[in-house]
Amino acid sequence: MSDKKKTGADILLDTIYKNGVDKMFGLPGGAIIPIMDAVKDHPIDFILTRHEQGASHMADGYARATGKPGVILITSGPGATNTLTGIMTAQMDSVPMVIISGQQATSNLGLDTFQEADISGMSYPIVKHSYLITDPKEIPKAINEAFFIASTGRPGPVILDIPKDVANAVIDEDYDDTIDLPGYLAKPELDIDKIKDAAQMISQAQKPIFLVGHGAIISGADKILKTIVEDMNIPITNSLLGKGCFPEEHPLNLGMPGMHGTAYANMALCECDLVVSIGSRWDDRIAASPKEFCAQAKKIHIDIDLVEINKVVKVDIGLVGDAKDVLEKLHKYLEPNDTSKWIKTVNKFRKDYPLKYKKEGKLRAQHVIEEMYNLAGSDVIYTTDVGQHQMWAAQFIKINSPRNWISSGGAGTMGFGFPSAIGAQMACPDRKVVTIVGDGSFQMTLSELSTAVVNKLPIKILLLNNRYLGMVRQWQNLFYENRLTGVDLEGNPDFLKLASAYGAKGFRIRRSSDVRKVLKEALQYNAGPCLIDAVVEQHDNVFPMVPSGANLDKMILGFPQKRKELE
Amino acid sequence: MNNNIEKHSISLYVNNKPGVLIRTSLVFARRGYNIDSLVVSNDSNNPKFSRMNIEATGDTDTLHLMLAQLNRLVDVIHARDLSGEDILQKELSLVKLECPIEKRTELLQIAEAFSAKTIDLTENTITFQIAGSSEKLNRAETLLHGYKIKEIVRTGKVLMTRGEEATA
Numbered sequence: 073m074s075d076k077k078k079t080g081a082d083i084l085l086d087t088i089y090k091n092g093v094d095k096m097f098g099l100p101g102g103a104i105i106p107i108m109d110a111v112k113d114h115p116i117d118f119i120l121t122r123h124e125q126g127a128s129h130m131a132d133g134y135a136r137a138t139g140k141p142g143v144i145l146i147t148s149g150p151g152a153t154n155t156l157t158g159i160m161t162a163q164m165d166s167v168p169m170v171i172i173s174g175q176q177a178t179s180n181l182g183l184d185t186f187q188e189a190d191i192s193g194m195s196y197p198i199v200k201h202s203y204l205i206t207d208p209k210e211i212p213k214a215i216n217e218a219f220f221i222a223s224t225g226r227p228g229p230v231i232l233d234i235p236k237d238v239a240n241a242v243i244d245e246d247y248d249d250t251i252d253l254p255g256y257l258a259k260p261e262l263d264i265d266k267i268k269d270a271a272q273m274i275s276q277a278q279k280p281i282f283l284v285g286h287g288a289i290i291s292g293a294d295k296i297l298k299t300i301v302e303d304m305n306i307p308i309t310n311s312l313l314g315k316g317c318f319p320e321e322h323p324l325n326l327g328m329p330g331m332h333g334t335a336y337a338n339m340a341l342c343e344c345d346l347v348v349s350i351g352s353r354w355d356d357r358i359a360a361s362p363k364e365f366c367a368q369a370k371k372i373h374i375d376i377d378l379v380e381i382n383k384v385v386k387v388d389i390g391l392v393g394d395a396k397d398v399l400e401k402l403h404k405y406l407e408p409n410d411t412s413k414w415i416k417t418v419n420k421f422r423k424d425y426p427l428k429y430k431k432e433g434k435l436r437a438q439h440v441i442e443e444m445y446n447l448a449g450s451d452v453i454y455t456t457d458v459g460q461h462q463m464w465a466a467q468f469i470k471i472n473s474p475r476n477w478i479s480s481g482g483a484g485t486m487g488f489g490f491p492s493a494i495g496a497q498m499a500c501p502d503r504k505v506v507t508i509v510g511d512g513s514f515q516m517t518l519s520e521l522s523t524a525v526v527n528k529l530p531i532k533i534l535l536l537n538n539r540y541l542g543m544v545r546q547w548q549n550l551f552y553e554n555r556l557t558g559v560d561l562e563g564n565p566d567f568l569k570l571a572s573a574y575g576a577k578g579f580r581i582r583r584s585s586d587v588r589k590v591l592k593e594a595l596q597y598n599a600g601p602c603l604i605d606a607v608v609e610q611h612d613n614v615f616p617m618v619p620s621g622a623n624l625d626k627m628i629l630g631f632p633q634k635r636k637e638l639e
Numbered sequence: 640m641n642n643n644i645e646k647h648s649i650s651l652y653v654n655n656k657p658g659v660l661i662r663t664s665l666v667f668a669r670r671g672y673n674i675d676s677l678v679v680s681n682d683s684n685n686p687k688f689s690r691m692n693i694e695a696t697g698d699t700d701t702l703h704l705m706l707a708q709l710n711r712l713v714d715v716i717h718a719r720d721l722s723g724e725d726i727l728q729k730e731l732s733l734v735k736l737e738c739p740i741e742k743r744t745e746l747l748q749i750a751e752a753f754s755a756k757t758i759d760l761t762e763n764t765i766t767f768q769i770a771g772s773s774e775k776l777n778r779a780e781t782l783l784h785g786y787k788i789k790e791i792v793r794t795g796k797v798l799m800t801r802g803e804e805a806t807a
Contacts, residue, residue: 192658196665201713204657221713255654255716379707 080208081110081239084172087215087249089116093143095134095498096172097127101147102187104174106239111145119498119527122519124151126491128158129517132167133495136478137453137503139290141168141222142495148175149187152233153194157485159229160198164482165313166286168227170218175235178206192233200228208241212249220251224258226377227290260376262393262401270348270372270389271405277346277370279414280306283329283358286313286481287351287375289474293396294318297350300403305411307418309337311352313481316471321450326418327470330358331618332463335425338616338624340418341366348372351395354385355482362386364623374398425616425629427467434609435584437461437536441508442468443587444534448595452504453478453496457489457513460542463614465508487516490533494520497529504595505529511537511564521574524601532594533603538610539564546613551620567605577602643699646675647722649706650798650807651691654714655681663691663715666708672697676795688716690807692798719807726806727799731770733758734780737787738765746786753779764789 078086084107088096095117100108111118121127124146131142142162146155152173162169175181176188192204201221203214211234218230274280288297294317301308301324308318309326318325329337341347347366351374352358359365362384371387373380374395381390391398429438441464454469455478456462462479471477478496480488493507514535524531545559571578577597581590581604594604618627653659660679667674675694682688695702702720709718734755738746743765750757750767753775759766769779773796780791800806 193661196658196661197669202658253713256713377711379704379711383704 077242078245079106079110079239080211080234080241080243081107083243083247084211084215084234084239085110085114085116087212088143088170088172089114091216091219092140095119096143096145097121097130097134097495098145099124099127099147099151100145101149101151101174103148103176103236104145104151106236107145107172107174107234118145119523121491121523123517124154125157125487126494126517126520126523128155128169128171129161129485129488129491130495130498130520130523131169132158132162132488133455133478133492134499135162135167135169135495136492137475137496137499139168139475140499141170141219143170143172145172146174147187148173148191149189151187152189152191156195156198157483157487159195159231161480161483161485161488162229163198163200165480166227166290167229168222169229170222171229171231173231173233174239175204175233177237178235179237181235191231195231198229199231202231202233204233205238206235208238208243209247211238211243212247213251216249217251217253220258221253221256225256226287259394259397260378260392262397263391264401266389266391267398267401268405270391271402273346273370273372273389274304274306274348274402275407275409277409278411279344279417280304280346280348280411281340281344282306282308283341283347283349283352284308284310284314284317285350285352286311288314288317288395289351291351291376291395291397292474293350293399294474296396296399296403300399300406303403304406304408305415307340307415309333309340311355311358311481312466312479314352315466315477316474319472320470321472324415326422328466329624330355331360331620332467332614332616333358334427334467335616335627335629336418336421338618338627339421339425342368342625343417344369346370346372348374350374350399351376353380353383356384359385360618360621361623429612431584433584435582435587435607436612437538437606437608438464438468438612439584440534440536440581440587440591440606440608441465444506444508444591445469447588447591448504448506448532450476452476452506453493453500455479455489455493455496455505455507457507457509458484458486459510459513460538460546460612460614461508461510461536463543486513489513490531491517491520493531493533494524494527494529497531498527504532506532506534508534508536510542511535511539511561511567512541515564518570521571521576521601525575528600530598531601533601535567535603535605536608537564537567537605538608538612540610543614549611549613550617567603571603576600579604581606644697645699645722646694646696647702647720648728648796648798649693649695649709649718650721651693651709651718652682652716652807653689653691654716655687655689656714659689659714662712663693663709666705666712667695670701670705672701672705676793678795678797692796694796717807721798721800725801727801728772728796729770730773730776730794730796731768732776732780732791732793733766733768734783734788735759735764735766735790736783737763737789739763742786749779749782755779
């Protein structure tokens with residue numbers, strides 16, 4: 073090796089390795105073979121997936137579980153286009169990701185050559201930044217910049233498109249790899265005067281509430297947040313992606329608000345006199361009607377991305393900065409106010425409008441999820457897919473530490489849950505990983521069962537099988553006179569046989585009386601992945617529900633007696 | 640939302656690299672906003688960078704959001720909305736008119752009124768070069784519409800701040 077001159081591919085891997093990456097996920101093809109050849113003797117592990125979308129979600133899960141960028145290595149053309157969904161998912165949820173995409177030789181670009189796709193052109197709207205490298209000497213600099221951009225500020229995906237001849241080229245060792253990004257601001261400077269104003273507003277509020285999002289987790293703000301919440305005695309609610317930043321079992325945590333949030337979180341938001349968003353971007357699943365949203369309250373927004381301030385909800389004070397830095401400064405100027413009356417009100421909401429479901433009779437998805445949580449506990453990484461099961465999981469699984477909850481929020485990408493669990497398990501081999509998936513979502517990326525089996529990953533796949541695309545069915549049921557169209561998953565496979573065909577262990581739950589026993593057994597199985605096929609009631613809807621586009625005060629608590637109530 | 644529809648003059652200082660124009664124009668296209676005019680030129684003081692002048696029409700709030708989104712792009716060093724500020728703004732247009740001999744004097748008089756230069760003259764056509772503010776160009780154009788215009792090409796607005804202040 074040592075007397076061999078280094079190629080673009082060697083330098084590429086060396087630079088990736090220097091950036092702290094020990095695993096890459098992907099699937100090779102013609103244009104990436106020079107890099108695959110360099111992978112052979114390199115200390116970085118290459119995890120072969122069965123589809124590039126799977127690779128992209130694995131890198132995503134790896135990144136969300138650790139905070140380190142997830143890396144994908146894929147080939148040109150269809151290899152690259154197959155990752156677009158995963159890249160969009162990462163961009164929407166601010167996940168650091170670096171995508172190394174093989175490309176046709178430079179001389180072939182733009183000529184419709186075999187497996188040539190203009191991946192830079194296709195991905196501009198869904199990446200934080202991208203590079204098409206035409207000079208091999210640019211590789212180290214571009215890789216360093218890509219990792220820096222992906223993992224700092226508001227994290228996101230960065231693509232490096234590398235033509236085959238660039239990877240093959242022999243490079244002299246005197247290259248320049250220093251980062252030069254005059255147009256990029258990794259950490260905005262804090263405005264202390266505004267922080268003081270915000271501190272005063274919070275200290276004087278009678279009925280304040282914190283709305284905590286993914287940004288708070290990304291910045292590592294959990295400790296300072298806990299100090300502030302407890303010193304100030306302020307109730308908090310966390311977005312779907314903010315779960316775990318502040319313990320959900322804590323008496324001041326109201327869980328998730330919004331379309332399928334807890335009634336008490338939504339009621340508290342409707343009653344508060346100040347809402348402080350900490351790294352949450354007033355997503356339309358929470359603030360569907362921006363003008364009406366918390367219209368009675370003052371608003372403070374802490375976000376590292378200037379674009380988010382006043383983007384949808386107009387705020388009284390916008391604090392641009394890293395959530396942890398802002399909170400640490402803010403803490404110095406806060407003075408506790410007596411919020412005991414407000415806490416009492418909030419606790420009454422919690423007592424009067426608890427989350428509920430029927431435990432008797434048919435097997436309920438909520439029951440299976442709650443029991444999984446009771447048995448597995450909170451020191452587990454939970455990942456989910458997208459749909460009804462995701463919302464029930466968000467409602468019934470309490471997350472007490474950051475990075476223990478991985479779910480596709482902004483993009484709502486079905487097929488995300490299982491591969492993201494593989495990524496998380498690869499990143500944290502000693503942790504217990506449970507993925508909660510629906511039968512619709514799981515079938516979008518189930519070919520990764522091979523990846524999980526080959527790598528002996530003891531992931532628990534909890535499949536909530538209602539033989540429907542349940543969330544769409546729910547909307548058709550509630551808002552389209554139950555005119556069910558394109559939601560019946562007739563033709564589902566026998567999931568036990570499927571698991572067995574892949575060499576994975578399978579379990580099945582049909583009756584509520586079996587839930588505990590089967591889950592216990594599944595949780596003890598660690599020789600590889602296991603799939604638990606829970607055949608649940610088909611027609612359950614997720615409640616509470618705030619109809620699309622409506623303000624939180626229009627929340628429906630359960631199936632209406634008269635359909636009129638929905639209009 | 641403020642529904643104040645206005646024409647905005649945005650000045651950008653960007654990396655001189657492939658793809659920068661697409662990234663910039665996507666910020667507008669994503670909201671269904673049209674770019675009214677666009678000028679890109681290399682910064683001859685530092686060829687690593689380029690300047691862009693963009694004119695776009697839309698409501699003020701959305702354009703402010705788009706300005707923040709432009710500034711967020713890694714390739715954008717800075718973006719500024721210069722609308723309403725006292726800045727130097729010039730545009731240049733070339734107007735080719737059908738011009739039989741009997742109309743020549745008339746057209747040359749109009750040209751003189753706008754300090755336009757005659758840059759081409761043939762048996763049947765005359766071509767003027769008019770420079771100045773966009774408003775002046777509009778006025779000249781309105782007047783020339785009384786004749787047979789064969790073609791008009793306009794450069795789009797170029798902007799510069801006055802005095803010591805840097806443009807973008």
